Amino acid sequence: MSRVGIVSWGAYIPKYRIRTEEVARIWGDDPIRIVDVYLVDEKSVEGFDEDAVTIAVEAARRAIRRAGIDPRRIGAVYAGTESKPYAVKPISSILVDALGLSNNVFAVDMEFACKAGSEGLVAAIGLVESGRVEYGMTVGTDTSQGEPGEHLEYSASSGGAALIVGKDGIVAELEAMYSFVSDTPDFWRREGSPYPMHGEGFTGEPAYFRHIVGAARGLMEKYGYKPSDFTYVVFHQPNGRFPVRAASMLNIPIEKVKPGIVVTHIGNTYNASALMGFAKVLDAARPGDKILLVPFGSGAGSNAFVFTVTDLITERQKAGVPTVEEMLRDKIYVDYAQYLKMRKMIKLFE
Amino acid sequence: MKDVFIAGAALYQAGRHYGKNIDDMAAEVLDKALTDAKADIDALFVASSTTELANKQQLLGAYILESLGLDKIPVYRVENGDGSGGAAVALAYHALRSEEHNCVAVVGVDKPNDVLSNQQQDIYATTLDTYFERYFGFTPLSYAALMAKMYLKKYEYKYEDLARWAVLMHSHGVGNPYAYFRRQVKLEDAVNSELVSEPLRLYDVGPLADGAAAVVLCNDKKEGPRILSIATSTNAMAFSSRPEYDVLYSLNEAARRAFEKAKITPRDIATAEVHDSFSIFGVLAVESLGLVKRGGALAAIKDGDLPVNLSGGFKSRGNILGATGVYQIVEVAWQLTGREFKRVDGNYGVVHSMGGVDKISTVVVVGI
Amino acid sequence: MRHESVPIYWRNIPHYYRLVARRCKKCGAVYFPPVVRCRCGSRELENVELPHEGRLIEYTVLHQVGTDFLKQKPLIIGLVELSNGVRVTGQIVDAQPDKLTPGTKMEVVFRRVIVDGRHGLVMYGYKFRPVGGI
Numbered sequence: 001m002s003r004v005g006i007v008s009w010g011a012y013i014p015k016y017r018i019r020t021e022e023v024a025r026i027w028g029d030d031p032i033r034i035v036d037v038y039l040v041d042e043k044s045v046e047g048f049d050e051d052a053v054t055i056a057v058e059a060a061r062r063a064i065r066r067a068g069i070d071p072r073r074i075g076a077v078y079a080g081t082e083s084k085p086y087a088v089k090p091i092s093s094i095l096v097d098a099l100g101l102s103n104n105v106f107a108v109d110m111e112f113a114c115k116a117g118s119e120g121l122v123a124a125i126g127l128v129e130s131g132r133v134e135y136g137m138t139v140g141t142d143t144s145q146g147e148p149g150e151h152l153e154y155s156a157s158s159g160g161a162a163l164i165v166g167k168d169g170i171v172a173e174l175e176a177m178y179s180f181v182s183d184t185p186d187f188w189r190r191e192g193s194p195y196p197m198h199g200e201g202f203t204g205e206p207a208y209f210r211h212i213v214g215a216a217r218g219l220m221e222k223y224g225y226k227p228s229d230f231t232y233v234v235f236h237q238p239n240g241r242f243p244v245r246a247a248s249m250l251n252i253p254i255e256k257v258k259p260g261i262v263v264t265h266i267g268n269t270y271n272a273s274a275l276m277g278f279a280k281v282l283d284a285a286r287p288g289d290k291i292l293l294v295p296f297g298s299g300a301g302s303n304a305f306v307f308t309v310t311d312l313i314t315e316r317q318k319a320g321v322p323t324v325e326e327m328l329r330d331k332i333y334v335d336y337a338q339y340l341k342m343r344k345m346i347k348l349f350e
Numbered sequence: 351m352k353d354v355f356i357a358g359a360a361l362y363q364a365g366r367h368y369g370k371n372i373d374d375m376a377a378e379v380l381d382k383a384l385t386d387a388k389a390d391i392d393a394l395f396v397a398s399s400t401t402e403l404a405n406k407q408q409l410l411g412a413y414i415l416e417s418l419g420l421d422k423i424p425v426y427r428v429e430n431g432d433g434s435g436g437a438a439v440a441l442a443y444h445a446l447r448s449e450e451h452n453c454v455a456v457v458g459v460d461k462p463n464d465v466l467s468n469q470q471q472d473i474y475a476t477t478l479d480t481y482f483e484r485y486f487g488f489t490p491l492s493y494a495a496l497m498a499k500m501y502l503k504k505y506e507y508k509y510e511d512l513a514r515w516a517v518l519m520h521s522h523g524v525g526n527p528y529a530y531f532r533r534q535v536k537l538e539d540a541v542n543s544e545l546v547s548e549p550l551r552l553y554d555v556g557p558l559a560d561g562a563a564a565v566v567l568c569n570d571k572k573e574g575p576r577i578l579s580i581a582t583s584t585n586a587m588a589f590s591s592r593p594e595y596d597v598l599y600s601l602n603e604a605a606r607r608a609f610e611k612a613k614i615t616p617r618d619i620a621t622a623e624v625h626d627s628f629s630i631f632g633v634l635a636v637e638s639l640g641l642v643k644r645g646g647a648l649a650a651i652k653d654g655d656l657p658v659n660l661s662g663g664f665k666s667r668g669n670i671l672g673a674t675g676v677y678q679i680v681e682v683a684w685q686l687t688g689r690e691f692k693r694v695d696g697n698y699g700v701v702h703s704m705g706g707v708d709k710i711s712t713v714v715v716v717g718i
Numbered sequence: 719m720r721h722e723s724v725p726i727y728w729r730n731i732p733h734y735y736r737l738v739a740r741r742c743k744k745c746g747a748v749y750f751p752p753v754v755r756c757r758c759g760s761r762e763l764e765n766v767e768l769p770h771e772g773r774l775i776e777y778t779v780l781h782q783v784g785t786d787f788l789k790q791k792p793l794i795i796g797l798v799e800l801s802n803g804v805r806v807t808g809q810i811v812d813a814q815p816d817k818l819t820p821g822t823k824m825e826v827v828f829r830r831v832i833v834d835g836r837h838g839l840v841m842y843g844y845k846f847r848p849v850g851g852i
Contacts, residue, residue: 015812047811048790049829053842057828085840094842098735098828100767330850332812341789348789350836472784481730482751486809486831486843487780487787492795495778547780547795548815555782588751590797590805 004129005170005307007069008316010062011161011279012055013266013327016045018339020154026336027149034154039240043157043267045334046143048342050158052083053091056141057098059160059272063137064099066319067164071099074164075133076106078120080271082113082189082196083143095139106133113187114236115297116140117161117271122303124165125174135166140271147195148345155239157267161275171316172282172291172307178219180211181301188299198298207300208238212246215302216294220250225306227252231289234260234277236296238268246294259284265328280324283317285309354446355571356716357453358387359680364530364559364668366463372398372405376459376562377417383455383564391566393451394425397438397458399672403473404465414457428672431477432627434458435675436703436712439565440580443714446569453570458676459562470558474671477706479588491555493589493707494628495547500595501630502549505645509549513540514651515629516553516665523662525692526681530559530668554629556664563676565683575683575718578698579611582712589707596645598631598638600711601702605639608700608713616640619657620696621685623678625704625711626663635702639713657694660685675703679714686718722834727841734843737768737826739804748804770826771849772800779815786832798824798846812847823849 019042021031035041046055056079064071077099079091092107106127110116117140124136139162146156186207189196199207212235220226227233233256235243240263247257260277262269269276274295281291289309296302322330340346360382367375376396384391396411407413411425428438435458445451462470475484478493502512517537523529540553567577583603585592592599609615616639624639626632633647636658642650650656661667661681670677682699685691701714732738733752740749740763742756750768755761777796787793794810796818810818811829824846831843 047829049811049831049845051830051840053840054828054830057842061828097731098842100736468783468785468788471782472786475784479751481726482733483807484784485730485734485841486807486845487783487790487793488795488807489780489782489784491782492778492780492793495780496776496795496797499776499778544781545779546782547778550778588749590750590807 003170003173004125004165004167005173006163007135007166007169007171008063008067008164009162009279009282010059010066010321011159011276011324011327012058012062013044013159014046014050014055015330015332016047016334016342017042017331018045018334018336022336023154038154039264040155040267041264043155044159044269045339045342046158051085052081052141052143053085053094055143055158055160056091056095056139059141059162060095060099060137060139062321063162063164066316066321067169069135072102074101074105074135074137076124076127076136077101078108078110078123078138080110080116080118080120080138080140081142082111082270083145084109091141112301113297113299114270114273115295115301115303117275118295118303121163121165122177125177128165128167135164137162137164140275142270142272144268144270145189145195150195152196152198155263155268157269159266159269159272159276161272161279163275169312170310171313172309175306175308176219176223178215178222178304179301180214180218182211184300186298186300203298207298208242208296209246209249211300211302212236212294212296213249215304216250216292219304219306223306229290230256230292232259232281232285233257233292234274234281235294236274237261237263237277238273240264262324262328276324282313283323283325285313287311287313351447352449352569354443354567354569354577356565356575356577356683357389357568357571358383358566359683360386360564361528361677361680362562363528364561364670367461367560368463372401372407372459372461373410373413373417375461375560376410376414376457379562380414380455380457380564381418383566387566387568389453389566389568391423391453391455393445393454394423395438395442395454395456396425396427397434397456397672397676398427399429399431399434399460400462400473403476405461430710431705432669432671433625433675433703433705433710433712434672435678436701436714437582437675437710439675439679439714440582440712442567443577443580446567449569453566453568455564455566456676457562457564458673460671460673461560462558462671463560483589490707491547491550491628494630495550497595497634498630499549501633504596507648510537510541511648511652512629512633513537513553514648515626515632516540518651518656519626519659519663519665522660523666526661526667527690529662529666530557531666550628553665556627556669559668559670561668561670561673561677563673563680565676565680575686575716578715578717579608580712580714581607581611582710583607584710585708596634598634598704598708598711600708601635601638601704601713604711604713608715612715612717614698614715618698619700620694621660621682621699622658622702623661623682624658624702625674626659626665627669629665631704632659632663639700639702660691660694675701675712678703679716682716686716722832722839722841724839727839735828737806737844738765739768740764741766748802750804750806768804768806769801772798772824774818774820774822774824775799775805776820777810777815777818796846809845810847811845818848825849
């Protein structure tokens with residue numbers, strides 16, 4: 001099979017942050033305990049005029065700018081989200097016009113909890129590798145929901161990450177991919193319901209860990225990798241503890257996971273979570289580095305990918321696009337009342 | 351060509367007229383003007399900016415005539431936003447100069463208080479480019495604020511200098527029995543009023559008011575106040591592409607033509623009514639009319655009185671949208687003849703009626 | 719205003735999303751908002767996308783707003799000169815007004831502009847924000 005891989009990446013984090021202690025103050029929780037349990041110091045909050053669409057557009061525009069390609073050469077665009085502003089009406093078609101893609105593009109919104117954006121990556125890889133499209137794009141984007149006062153609220157946050165897949169100008173060549181899926185109801189949101197429900201501890205062993213470890217271990221066994229092959233390992237990050245524990249279950253040193261951790265500073269951006277960590281690693285990777293990327297979606301499933309960074313990375317890192325690290329530092333703190341307003345959780349006449 | 355005389359006129363007190371329908375209010379003032387003129391009209395021009403949006407009435411002219419039982423009179427509605435009044439007077443003037451008609455009336459009417467204040471903002475914003483300006487939340491006030499900010503910086507004025515405009519307007523408005531807010535205000539009240547679009551404060555904004563004004567124009571008279579010339583001009587540049595923000599282009603050109611046709615100069619003007627929907631527009635209008643040099647209006651106010659907006663302007667008389675231009679014509683005619691207002695010392699007056707943010711201006715020169 | 723026109727929004731999408739302007743093929747003048755005829759007299763105009771960077775010329779903070787913006791007030795309204803010299807007015811977001819000043823570097827962002835109630839369309843468009851944050 002011909003070479004295929006990541007040609008460009010782009011990420012977007014809204015500027016607003018709320019501190020864990022501010023949320024805890026409202027709901028009578030002990031902030032020290034909450035931070036200790038989740039390792040989330042603060043989380044990103046979308047501005048009042050932002051949503052999963054605007055976040056996706058910003059991330060995707062940065063990816064296109066970095067790639068320096070004519071957007072009309074992108075033949076497929078996928079949006080993975082669980083925060084669609086519309087129940088029926090795609091984000092991907094808005095991306096077509098906002099990014100200036102051609103009208104002859106395969107486009108769909110995908111839903112598989114937090115894994116949908118990475119499933120878009122799989123679809124783009126397939127179309128590019130088969131030669132049916134020149135470039136394919138996937139965007140993981142979310143303004144994640146968490147019921148006020150419920151523990152999910154400490155992590156559910158907003159952000160987006162976009163990847164462009166192609167055969168020309170690859171910065172991270174795909175070596176292998178693998179999947180692990182089962183019907184595991186760890187977390188869900190019914191049609192019309194504003195906030196998801198979850199199984200607390202059940203989201204851990206039978207869900208996150210079984211599928212992440214299953215996909216990563218399966219990939220390593222099938223394709224003959226060992227932990228020492230990887231320079232960086234990026235997992236889905238629902239909190240600060242889970243990815244570290246997954247690494248230890250796979251005998252992967254924590255130093256390889258840490259560079260891709262963003263959850264401690266911005267919370268869980270759901271579909272952008274693992275992809276944002278991946279973008280952060282690409283911001284700093286050197287030619288020859290090998291990256292294991294393992295996103296996870298509740299319900300439940302994981303994809304595992306191995307990429308090898310090419311010489312082109314150095315040039316693409318200098319594209320003048322803000323790095324994830326820079327966005328983590330560029331922030332405006334809001335209090336809980338502003339947070340409720342920005343997230344449109346105040347009941348209004350409309 | 352025959353001269354056009356102001357044969358009769360009437361004004362409706364500017365205010366909140368919750369008890370009146372728009373057609374009846376216009377009919378009442380038109381009836382008074384016709385009685386005043388002791389003349390029959392052979393055409394009616396109706397100036398109104400927002401009757402569809404605020405009052406849910408099209409064909410307003412027909413219903414005004416129905417309210418007076420006047421059959422068979424041709425009637426035309428003129429909409430040039432808040433400059434509708436001046437534009438309607440211009441069309442009436444041309445109809446008389448061409449001798450197609452001998453006596454016509456212009457009635458200006460608007461009732462913004464039929465809707466809530468935020469809906470008034472929606473409606474006023476439709477005088478901007480609805481697709482590229484209104485859509486994004488801009489209102490005329492926001493553009494006035496940008497122009498004020500640039501003006502104050504360029505000519506090194508303090509905000510307090512601009513606030514004097516409102517004080518001056520209120521001191522004039524005391525002499526206008528038809529004014530909405532007929533009282534003096536103190537500079538500190540203006541300076542400390544609520545910030546609405548910085549640097550502009552509440553006192554920089556002419557309050558929207560319900561009102562109606564009517565004027566009867568005839569070309570078969572020999573005496574009384576006359577319209578010496580009228581000129582209308584349009585600024586076809588988008589706000590974002592204006593070369594300069596401290597001049598009213600539409601007014602500049604209309605004033606040049608109107609003064610030329612009337613064969614007078616700005617120095618001959620004894621009274622002027624200008625479109626000061628926002629204080630800065632009044633300042634710019636005084637300069638663009640040529641009454642004061644560019645950048646000099648606020649210095650002139652600081653030094654003393656200006657014979658501008660003796661009605662109290664939009665701040666004291668009120669902003670009656672499309673009716674305002676008709677108010678202004680009547681006010682100037684009455685100021686020149688000493689009717690209802692204190693008589694001014696001179697023979698010439700000028701009216702500036704503007705639609706939108708320097709989009710269309712009509713200048714009318716009135717003489718006795 | 720509630721119940722915005724869907725066709726009006728739809729037909730303006732290229733301008734709202736990507737700042738598509740009209741450029742005269744004869745003299746090169748660029749118009750935004752777009753026009754039908756160039757001031758040079760030419761009717762041959764082509765679509766051109768405006769750059770996404772520029773500098774702030776002046777701004778105001780608007781407190782009196784229409785019904786669509788009641789929950790977003792105050793709005794920062796700015797006049798921005800883009801890097802090709804074309805000027806555009808737009809809302810400024812993610813900014814503290816007292817830290818804005820003429821000359822501040824601005825970038826174009828994609829945001830919600832009007833949301834037509836709970837059940838209607840979400841309408842997007844360009845806004846500006848200071849580069850690098852202030």
